[in-house]
Amino acid sequence: MNRRDLIQTLGFGAALGALRVSGAESGATAERYARATKGLPPLKITKVRAILTAPAGIRLGVVKVETSEPGLYGLGCATFNQRPLTVATAVNEYLDPFARGRDVDNIEDLWQNAYTSSYWRNGPVLNNALCGLDQALWDLKGKRANMPVYQLLGGKCRFAVDCYTHCGGNDLKGIEESVKRAMERGFRHIRIQRGGYGSPQLSKKADWKEAGFGLPSDSNMAVRPYVKGTVEMFEHVRNTCGDDVELLHDIHERIPPIEAINLCKQLEKYRPYFIEDPFSPEDIGYFKQLRQQTCVPIAMGELFNSPHEWVGLITDRLIDFIRVHISQVGGLTVARKMAALGEWFNVRSAWHGPGDVSPVGHAANAHLDLAIWNFGIQEAATIPDRTREVFPGCPTVEKGYMYINEAPGFGVDLNEELAARYPLPKHPGYWEPVRRPDGTAVRP
Incomplete structure (x- = not known):
């Protein structure tokens, strides 16, 4: 119901009171969320990318999650030795645009939505890409809290x-x-x-x-x-x-x-x-x-x-x-x-x-x-x-x-x-x- 319909239904005075209550509740909700998260300053994902390397001959894959705080990043394992290039494509072409702008601290929420973002899920390629993102977020959370992940x-x-x-x-x-x-x-x-x-x-x-x-x-x-x-x-x-x-x-x-x-x-x-x-x-x-x-x-x-x-x-x-x-x-x-x-x-x-x-x-x-x-x-x-x-x-x-x-x-x-x-x-x-x-x- 928009403002005009509300005024017609309740009358001007009642509608104004309802709008004030609604606005107050909305503001209170935002304030509660701000209080709950004020221990850590807001931090957004700016880039997610795969890095492939083989220093000892074994194909290793790592995901690097960069953030809105310069120099602060997280690393996660995405090693699928038999199909590294497909994992890198999944990370760079799909997870990166999906994750950009999202809050680094809400790991469970990000995981759930990334998991279903391809609609079909489970399998070594998509799961490795998802793991790289997931572990990088845990790495970031530990760095932000100044604690080991354990x-x-x-x-x-x-x-x-x-x-x-x-x-x-x-x-x-x-x-x-x-x-x-x-x-x-x-x-x-x-x-x-x-x-x-x-x-x-x-x-x-x-x-x-x-x-x-x-x-x-x-x-x-x-x-x-x-x-x-x-x-x-x-x-x-x-x-x-x-x-x-x-x-x-x-x-x-x-x-x-x-x-x-x-x-x-x-x-x-x-x-x-x-x-x-x-x-x-x-x-x-x-x-x-x-x-x-x-x-x-x-x-x-x-x-x-x-x-x-x-x-x-x-x-x-x-x-x-x-x-x-x-x-x-x-x-x-x-x-x-x-x-x-x-x-x-x-x-x-x-x-x-x-x-x-x-x-x-x-x-x-x-x-x-x-x-x-x-x-x-x-x-x-x-x-x-x-x-x-x-x-x-x-x-x-x-x-x-x-x-x-x-x-x-x-x-x-x-x-x-x-x-x-x-x-x-x-x-x-x-x-x-x-x-x-x-x-x-x-x-x-």
Whole structure:
């Protein structure tokens, strides 16, 4: 109703009173909002852009959010090693115009609207772009509050972040020696692999190569040699390295679900800390059958993008560790909600943290690890010296624990001049095909 209609309906005096009340209420609302936000001066987003660099050969993606305060910016991880250019396009062409002019402090509101801004959502490209924006906003909020991000999440639940490292080799003796060296460096949790994922060196016969099927560069993997070799590996490491070390292993979704169940049952007597990713996302219906067959702890989630993939596994208590790649699910805002859900179903965190996570992403993982009660374990990647030069303030690992630097935000910066010296490799970065002996593609 406009002013004229109001006057005709109520009469001039009553209408004037109503307008005064309406104006007073509007002014009071604005005043209350101003009081609620006066602790931090207004700050707007002026630019959102992707920065790609590969100082150690791995394609790293970071989002930089610039603000109306000169020199104040936030950084977030948007690393999708296999499709970095598509993520950069999503950031520069779509998220940048969407986010410009918006308030940097309203992270949840911005996340929700950015999430639905493409209408269709979830998927590695859009989620990585969204994570870059989201983490950059958390980094900014920490800098504005002059606090590390973990303080904004409730403070520390532990003094440092317990980590696991990777040990492997092509033969049992080599794996044993690698594990012993890691134990000497202070690691209490060690993931063991026999060769590459699926132990391709144990699969001798590749009939598809003789038939001229596929490309010579494709890998070969047979199920039975891998299963047998993995059991032998656990037996050998337990016998030679003792019971004091926690052992982990990644199936990497490489074998049929029923074979993964069979392998977990055989490994039970070696007391693994967890077995990772036994099934592909398309086969998560097998988790009920797995739970009925074995008590081996299970970690799952590296390939997850959508809440539909993890919510049921948590609430039905079908996994023990949620192991998503935080940039692939949309950022810190999503991961902290995931952790909060997991707390009430005794599901712990084990965020994916390999080399193809930027130092900003590793720091974000660590801040969340410090703040959540149901933290489990954190994958620790070795950050090369050249990468540390490009990203000052990287987390450090000492005696199996990861430490952050306690600076405001995530504590990691980016030297753009140095980053520009390390462009992405020419190779497009796709995942190399793996085949069964008859040439059938193995789906991770």
